[in-house]
Amino acid sequence: MPEREQVKKKCHHSVLRKRTNSSSVMMKSVHRIGSSLLYTKCLRTSLLSQDHTPFWLCANSLHQSTPLQADGDSNSDGFFKSNTLKKTGYAKYQQSLLDVSKLLGNTEDMQDADELFDRLIAKERASLARAITLVESTHREKQRKAQYLLTKVLKHMKGEDLYSLKGPRSFRIGLSGPPGSGKSTFIETFGKFLTGLGHRVAVLAVDPSSSASGGSLLGDKTRMPELSRDMSAFIRPSPSCGSLGGVTRTTNEAIVLCEGGGVGQSEFAVADMVDMFCLLIPPAGGDELQGIKKGIVEVADLVVVTKSDGDLLPAACRIQTEYSSALRLMRSRSKAWRPKVTKVSALEKTGISELWEMMQDFRESTLLCGELLSRRERQLKLWLRNHIRDHIMGRFERQPKVKSMLPVLEDLVVKGHVTPGLAADYMLQQVDLVDDL
Numbered sequence: 001m002p003e004r005e006q007v008k009k010k011c012h013h014s015v016l017r018k019r020t021n022s023s024s025v026m027m028k029s030v031h032r033i034g035s036s037l038l039y040t041k042c043l044r045t046s047l048l049s050q051d052h053t054p055f056w057l058c059a060n061s062l063h064q065s066t067p068l069q070a071d072g073d074s075n076s077d078g079f080f081k082s083n084t085l086k087k088t089g090y091a092k093y094q095q096s097l098l099d100v101s102k103l104l105g106n107t108e109d110m111q112d113a114d115e116l117f118d119r120l121i122a123k124e125r126a127s128l129a130r131a132i133t134l135v136e137s138t139h140r141e142k143q144r145k146a147q148y149l150l151t152k153v154l155k156h157m158k159g160e161d162l163y164s165l166k167g168p169r170s171f172r173i174g175l176s177g178p179p180g181s182g183k184s185t186f187i188e189t190f191g192k193f194l195t196g197l198g199h200r201v202a203v204l205a206v207d208p209s210s211s212a213s214g215g216s217l218l219g220d221k222t223r224m225p226e227l228s229r230d231m232s233a234f235i236r237p238s239p240s241c242g243s244l245g246g247v248t249r250t251t252n253e254a255i256v257l258c259e260g261g262g263v264g265q266s267e268f269a270v271a272d273m274v275d276m277f278c279l280l281i282p283p284a285g286g287d288e289l290q291g292i293k294k295g296i297v298e299v300a301d302l303v304v305v306t307k308s309d310g311d312l313l314p315a316a317c318r319i320q321t322e323y324s325s326a327l328r329l330m331r332s333r334s335k336a337w338r339p340k341v342t343k344v345s346a347l348e349k350t351g352i353s354e355l356w357e358m359m360q361d362f363r364e365s366t367l368l369c370g371e372l373l374s375r376r377e378r379q380l381k382l383w384l385r386n387h388i389r390d391h392i393m394g395r396f397e398r399q400p401k402v403k404s405m406l407p408v409l410e411d412l413v414v415k416g417h418v419t420p421g422l423a424a425d426y427m428l429q430q431v432d433l434v435d436d437l
């Protein structure tokens with residue numbers, strides 16, 4: 001058999017073995033829904049059962065790391081050269097990166113981060129807000145502290161989130177929907193329902209429309225008056241900085257987050273950060289639903305028709321039928337789950353427990369077949385790449401040469417003298433990103 005075929009077959013077998021192992025382990029495990037996380041218009045929530053820690057920490061990013069020193073390799077830059085990697089071997093390379101202290105650099109001045117960590121694991125609600133603020137900071141020194149804090153949390157959890165037999169401690173639910181679809185009202189009702197069951201809920205709202213007005217903290221809290229007073233709930237709106245800045249760059253690491261609001265690409269960012277993505281649709285006419293991006297329905301695990309009460313009930317039933325038919329024609333994202341459509345009324349509190357049952361079914365099915373974990377793994381890899389891309393782009397844009405040349409090149413491109421590709425190639429040749437990094 002040609003060598004390539006042999007390798008392919010070997011890979012296939014190892015994948016099969018891995019799948020079989022993981023599902024048999026999962027089958028043995030007694031699964032309990034520990035928590036959930038919702039995201040909506042921006043928002044996302046994380047619910048944790050009482051015996052669980054009140055935060056989830058996702059990624060330990062490598063950005064802003066100090067130069068690495070490989071064992072026996074005095075040249076840190078050389079470490080990244082592929083031939084060095086071949087020489088040292090993947091396992092040795094990975095082993096050397098496990099010494100996180102090398103990545104963090106000097107950690108002598110981290111007393112306040114240590115103190116914050118202690119408060120976090122003692123489940124102090126206020127410390128969660130402080131931790132998120134720290135992680136979202138763009139100040140270099142604070143970013144270093146944030147990485148230190150996140151690394152400690154990650155170590156504390158020892159990767160349980162990803163590899164525990166019971167599955168991740170938290171359940172992250174993303175909610176998105178067009179303006180006025182009833183997201184805030186739904187979260188208030190659903191959040192209270194969950195805390196009533198003994199879960200702890202965290203909501204992280206990112207309102208894309210609020211970045212200009214300086215955030216909507218007050219707005220959201222007043223729109224969720226009962227939940228914001230509930231000691232088992234944590235609400236932290238995070239105004240998005242710029243396009244998706246708040247979502248894709250910092251918040252994922254912090255714990256929670258999401259965004260939606262029915263505009264732009266932000267709902268897709270939410271879908272990429274959660275275990276389960278729900279699309280909230282009001283019982284409205286076609287024109288009012290225009291804002292819903294077609295593709296977003298395809299990534300929804302659950303479509304929730306809101307305001308299914310009173311005079312709006314017939315329209316809600318119609319929308320439910322329409323979306324059910326549409327979803328039947330779409331290819332499911334998951335092998336274990338077919339997207340469903342359900343109706344709720346947040347005002348009359350109907351359909352809420354049925355919805356929660358569906359969410360639990362989703363979690364169990366995707367956990368048993370390994371999809372839940374593979375989704376999270378994929379997200380972690382995506383966030384790592386997002387960090388790298390954002391940092392490279394940021395450093396590129398800060399270069400004095402870029403600042404002066406880019407407007408000139410943009411002008412030439414706009415006037416049709418130069419193609420965008422050629423201008424980009426030229427620009428990249430002029431700057432030395434490695435030096436700046």
Ligand SMILES: Nc1nc2c(ncn2[C@@H]2O[C@H](COP(=O)(O)OP(=O)(O)OP(=O)(O)O)[C@@H](O)[C@H]2O)c(=O)[nH]1
Binds near residue numbers: 041306308
């Ligand atoms: N009849 C009925 N009205 C509802 C329900 N839920 C929300 N509404 C109403 O719908 C309107 C919008 O609700 P919100 O919860 O503010 O919707 P939203 O999606 O958060 O709105 P934006 O933040 O503007 O995107 C309000 O007037 C609510 O009272 C419901 O279950 N039934």
